[in-house]
Amino acid sequence: KQEVTQIPAALSVPEGENLVLNCSFTDSAIYNLQWFRQDPGKGLTSLLLIQSSQREQTSGRLNASLDKSSGRSTLYIAASQPGDSATYLCAVKGGTDKLIFGTGTRLQVFP
């Protein structure tokens, strides 16, 4: 059974710092991995999708890497801003339709 873990569970940093959020999964037989952002009580915004054959994806200040063999992905946020404050979720897709989510990293960036 696939299990997805995210570390740290919470993170509070001053504006301008570069951040690394970690995601690990137990079954390396994944199809793809998505990173999402969720604001309190709101929907999920897809940030990046990495296919199993890819090593990384970049979008603006965000860079996500994938090491499938070791069951790890990292989300790198450069020059963090207060508007980045949210919960960040990673989710893996195996051979079925469903995404299996981690429990998230709650990020707070203060001015």
Add this chain to the structure above:
Amino acid sequence: AAGVIQSPRHLIKEKRETATLKCYPIPRHDTVYWYQQGPGQDPQFLISFYEKMQSDKGSIPDRFSAQQFSDYHSELNMSSLELGDSALYFCASSFGRGGGEQFFGPGTRLTVL
């Protein structure tokens, strides 16, 4: 760009009542997914449809049913509601069933009293 539309956004029901949640996928997306997110929890997969046929099933109670219509919109029907059904219900859509990116709607917040 058009996003996934869900209605209603908020719903309050009494125990043992029924509820219907609607989802309108992104145009040209043929796959719809339903997820349930309880308070303080991560989203849990319920069910998915591809080209109007059920394609995968997760931890969906027997009291719940869903379908996808010819225009690709989907409805989640929930009967005999229980207090524990109170949650945020997300619909997501993608193009195809393979490695496609899933785009999520804003969710329907269901409160069962």
